[in-house]
Amino acid sequence: MLSKNQLKYIQSLHQKKYRQHHGAFLVEGAKSVQEVLQSNFQTELVVATEAFYKENVHLTDRQRTAVEIVSEAELTRAGTLESNNAALAVVRTKENRPLLAQPDEIALVLDDIRDPGNLGTILRIADWYGVRKILCSETTADVYNPKVISASKGSFTRVNWWYGNVVQVLSQLAGTLPVYGAFLDGADVHTLPFKKSGYLVMGNESNGIGPDLARYITQPVTIPRYGEAESLNVGIATAVLLDNIRRTTA
């Protein structure tokens, strides 16, 4: 059972300001909790139903993680999911370390991606396509938002991110690596020969890539359209672009 203070602490992590204050975030649901316990994230506490605990005691024991056994109702009250019959974990956030694309590496740059569901989906897509580094503008949704963690389906444990001044980072590349960016009038990604190294910039859901960043795009790219939809969702576009990059450079 959770103490009043534990419950209050866990519920405070629903909000960004308390996640930042405490340096901790929530991971919810059976699969995500199992994944985080097997990752290099440091777990403070697992709150679990008895059934989940019994099945996963080898994972919590290995890390000597503190565990509280609770009812489904208590678990659901503590977390953000509509229902949770398994577990949640309180996990330490990581240090915000700068990331740069290395030779033979494609890194993602997110310019003001606002929707947590989109950000989580992008983490999952990055993980599928072997992209390990995501540079996020400070206005991008908080990666530790429970909706992002949940939508990433465990991929948050395998992808690294940095939040900061992405315009500055790209301005300092000075043409050393290509910077691809999705625009309406760029090169056709079905015929463009992509390089093995560089950055792929994805812009805001409504406004695309901002003008400050657009200056540093060395290669605008476009997904050809065969019908009439006005646009593709940013997660969908990220997947199609990475698929095109991988197929021409792998």
Added chain:
Amino acid sequence: MLSKNQLKYIQSLHQKKYRQHHGAFLVEGAKSVQEVLQSNFQTELVVATEAFYKENVHLTDRQRTAVEIVSEAELTRAGTLESNNAALAVVRTKENRPLLAQPDEIALVLDDIRDPGNLGTILRIADWYGVRKILCSETTADVYNPKVISASKGSFTRVNWWYGNVVQVLSQLAGTLPVYGAFLDGADVHTLPFKKSGYLVMGNESNGIGPDLARYITQPVTIPRYGEAESLNVGIATAVLLDNIRRTTA
């Protein structure tokens, strides 16, 4: 202002059984209502704020559509969106007519896609890639669900669908057209030469393509993975597959 009966009728259309009973569904938000008024769907009634009505009176006049002017609060109460400051439309559903892929045409087959958001996204992707026909298993989410209509971002006006026994349809093709289906161990879509005509089958979010349908897949296909994510969301996978089909056959 809406009468009690009008409000009750509109709210009943939140539910599938009443949509089926009345042969009508809801289209919500400025952009979607504008699109449906310019499509070949038959609109019974537009419920709009004064501001929306003034800006779009040319659209409602052209179709001689009945209009009710309401407050934002009244509009939001009638519909399903968290907030709506523009309009909703009550639109007649279409007859459920069988669809078959014609020469040089790719049609989509959806086997038990349960999530309305996924279905709406798939409509939008189909529209982007010029796919005009979607055959849905009877267990697939209702395309007239307001969440589907909303997630399709207007693409529901340009894509046709049929709900029925998709197993039977595919069983009767007898090898005349290829039937592509996404599996974990299919042909690599980066190297497979796709045909210009055929069916692309997408399966349930958790279980993939069911065994009854799997028998009729003539070409299993797989999106190559470069990282460690277990899977891609079905909407993402649909986009990547259609992108690969279009680039090799266009």
